[in-house]
Amino acid sequence: MNYQEYKIEEKTLLELYRGMLEPRLIEEKMLVLLRQGKISKWFSGIGQEAISIGVSHALKKDEYVLPMHRNLGVFTSRGVPLHRLFSQWQGKASGFTNGRDRSFHFGTQDYRIVGMISHLGPQLGVADGVALADVLKDQKKVTAVFTGEGGTSEGDFHEALNIAAVWDLPVLFCVENNGYGLSTPTNEQFKCQHLADKGLGYGMESHRVDGNNILEVYSKVNALCADIRENPRPVLLEFLTFRMRGHEEASGTKYVPDELMELWASKDPISSFEKFLSMKGILTQDEMASLKKNIQDEIEKNLKIAFEEEEVLCDERKELKDRYKHFDYQESKPSGILKNIRLVDAVSEGLRQSMEIYPNLVIMGQDIAEYGGVFKVTEGFVNDFGKKRVRNTPLCESAVVATAMGLSINGMKAVVEMQFADFASTGFNPIVNYLAKSHYRWGQNADVVIRMPCGGGVGAGPFHSQTNEAWFTKTPGLKVVYPAFPYDAKGLLATAINDPNPVLFFEQKALYRSLYQEVPVDYYTLPLGKAVMLRQGTAVSIITYGAGVHWASKVLDEEGIEADLIDLRTLMPLDWETIFTSVRNTGKAIILQEDTMFGGIASDISAMIVENCFEYLDAPVKRCASLDTPVPFAKSLEENYLPKDRFGTMLKDLLAY
Known part of the structure; x- marks a missing residue:
């Protein structure tokens, strides 16, 4: 050599x-x-x-x-x-x-x-x-x-x-x-x-x-x-x-x-x-031999320290707590000035105002710079924040998610836009194995938000219409947010970006331009893990989120049913207290989700209601969900796939039980 x-x-x-x-x-x-x-x-x-x-x-x-x-x-x-x-x-x-x-x-x-x-x-x-x-x-x-x-x-x-x-x-x-x-x-x-x-x-x-x-x-x-x-x-x-x-x-x-x-x-x-x-x-x-001995002595000394240390004692409370980096939620209240905007505008405003607050926040995604993203959420951002912070990425979701993790490790924040939530499958590994597990493993948080335009109702077919939140609610260490209204979308996105933990932020794209609401002009936050009781009634508890909130509201209006309507807003963590309190008051529960039935979050909510509220129930807990098929393209097939038309029938059957 x-x-x-x-x-x-x-x-x-x-x-x-x-x-x-x-x-x-x-x-x-x-x-x-x-x-x-x-x-x-x-x-x-x-x-x-x-x-x-x-x-x-x-x-x-x-x-x-x-x-x-x-x-x-x-x-x-x-x-x-x-x-x-x-x-x-x-x-x-x-x-x-x-x-x-x-x-x-x-x-x-x-x-x-x-x-x-x-x-x-x-x-x-x-x-x-x-x-x-x-x-x-x-x-x-x-x-x-x-x-x-x-x-x-x-x-x-x-x-x-x-x-x-x-x-x-x-x-x-x-x-x-x-x-x-x-x-x-x-x-x-x-x-x-x-x-x-x-x-x-x-x-x-x-x-x-x-x-x-x-x-x-x-x-x-x-x-x-x-x-x-x-x-x-x-x-x-x-x-x-x-x-x-x-x-x-x-x-x-x-x-x-x-x-x-x-x-x-x-x-x-x-x-x-x-x-x-x-x-x-x-x-x-001789010098080599002496050096080797010194190192070997150091090894033995440190081995003795390690061997004499007691075995790890399990503290279940600490195990659960350490899934996440501690986040001390701080409420930011807006002024009284409101503006009637769409859900897509609310997401854009929340993102823009967070970019103004955090100079270390970087946005990454396909076509998000000059083009403004396929849904135009980041339109004009390049002019305001520059291409260093608003970054077009190649078509490589896995490495982009991993890059976001690296930004967090080196003291920055990242928001990644999945062009469609479906495409998260190609970035699945770093989401569920790196972002989700790092804090629990060695105390390194992932200050990353992944925006997930999702859902059907727009004739986009099997690869642009999935609502795949259940892929991630199953994974300890991730937080999952799914707003149904512009007001919630803006405030929850601000909190998700503040939160130093990885957040999957789902945005039902059929609601992007069809739904308007009076929303504060100023920056504000809303707490994660807190559901909203949109309506109150003694007949039944309806537990839903995303587009399901609007499908359920329509049925209640048409049928004149007095029910508790719970918009979960956050799927992980879940607001169990609100769910259980409502079910104990009404005695009946139905969970509505756009996701397919088997393995969806409705299954876990149903199981938890049975385990915690069984003695209060007057009927079986029902689940209403999309068909267990891929999302079809043709309008008639997609309408049959989605649960919105089946929900009314299931609700009336439950009330008549």
């Missing part, structure tokens, strides 16, 4: 050597503990230390890095206390996730490390968001994110590279090409000659680096970082290395030819560098 050509001062050479040695010795100890049953799982980075250490030492301490399983050197280089790492791997409270996640599935703002999730791809888009925040704050910084050669096959990889290239984001995409994705060799992973070639398709600078040569890694990355800080752009780096252990220890390496193992063993980054340091007279064998 050629170390001679790199002119690096002796102090740095020794730092790099110690940097590689520490994670190697920790790993060797972990393998012993794994065999002893004292840790449950291990993903080894033995043989790949030069990449983590070279990249980490080229970054500044206040620059974010997004590592993976085999990047222990990132954590040790950043000075993460060893006893906390060891506690993390044992699921103890002094780790970084309170026992809620394992291995390297965590992050820490104190050390500017953003943890991975098992769905590898989203962290690449998160790096885009972190870097975008630096650009918007005029900070000359680099963000480094790691993935493996297998991860480059995921759609998120390509989406993240595309966004970074289009927006000139200062991201180092570090691909550790270690030969195998678990047991699948690279020739079965991709067809291009080199992984670095994948950057060419995105107009991105890319390089291939000997990932086992610490001086090549450090020199190349250091030079790139210095240049990128002054000339922001993304760079794709393919680090050639090899995984000397299994994907994780239980996998083994039987699928690897012996001669290949022998070849890469001869290229071990630590033993090779030791020979170089010895030959140059920089480090003697």
Whole structure:
């Protein structure tokens, strides 16, 4: 291995050597503990230390890095206390996730490390968001994110590279090409000659680096970082290395030819560098032995601290509370000046006024800039707030949601417009696995609102008409808002943006231009989790939201029925108190939703009413919903699909029970 050509001062050479040695010795100890049953799982980075250490030492301490399983050197280089790492791997409270996640599935703002999730791809888009925040704050910084050669096959990889290239984001995409994705060799992973070639398709600078040569890694990355800080752009780096252990220890390496193992063993980054340091007279064998002993002593000392720590005690109240970052709702009251506007105008006003209040708020979505969005919610926003804050995105919902998460991590707020709520399916992974779980896992909130134009009644067919709130009400950590009126839409959107937690904000698009209401001109807020009793009566409790509110109101007017009509407004959290109080007064309940019947939120509301109000019921709890089919296009089919015409019949049957 050629170390001679790199002119690096002796102090740095020794730092790099110690940097590689520490994670190697920790790993060797972990393998012993794994065999002893004292840790449950291990993903080894033995043989790949030069990449983590070279990249980490080229970054500044206040620059974010997004590592993976085999990047222990990132954590040790950043000075993460060893006893906390060891506690993390044992699921103890002094780790970084309170026992809620394992291995390297965590992050820490104190050390500017953003943890991975098992769905590898989203962290690449998160790096885009972190870097975008630096650009918007005029900070000359680099963000480094790691993935493996297998991860480059995921759609998120390509989406993240595309966004970074289009927006000139200062991201180092570090691909550790270690030969195998678990047991699948690279020739079965991709067809291009080199992984670095994948950057060419995105107009991105890319390089291939000997990932086992610490001086090549450090020199190349250091030079790139210095240049990128002054000339922001993304760079794709393919680090050639090899995984000397299994994907994780239980996998083994039987699928690897012996001669290949022998070849890469001869290229071990630590033993090779030791020979170089010895030959140059920089480090003697005794000094190496002394350094190893000091590190091993430090490992044993910190292991003792971790082992002596008690097991995590479960506090159910804390578990539930930590799904969300604490949000202290502050009511903002408007003046008495009102204006008669449509629901779409209310959404636009609420968004515009929040943009004025929060200079760190960024809006992203397809066609939302000059075009103003397909529903014209953001029309004129570019003129008022500029293209830096009102950003057209490529058609890549997954990476856009992940980018929003990165903005939040780096101290900003984000609103993402799904052009149609249906398209959230292509961004589903980062919503339910990254945004929803991060605060519970390691205390990192997702200050993100995703606007969801949804629903039928406009002849848009199966892919532009779904009302898919049940996909998200099932996921702990998300909040779900679904207003039925312009007044509620404006005030609830303001609160959703204030809230530091991820909010899915549903907007029934058939109501956008058909519904008018007197709405305050000024900025104001409304509380999440609080339903509204629109009508009162003793005959029955009607529980609904969105378009269902208007369908139910029409039936009540036509039939002259005196009923409690509850507009939920927020589906997560739900206002159980209002629901239960009403049902206990009326003795009958029907839940109306535009969503299909099976698995919708009406099912859970019905079950909760039975569990909590059974002795008050005079009839079975009824549910009224759309047919369990995709949303059809033809007018007659869609009218039959929606529940609005069936609701009156079901309501009268319930009253007659």
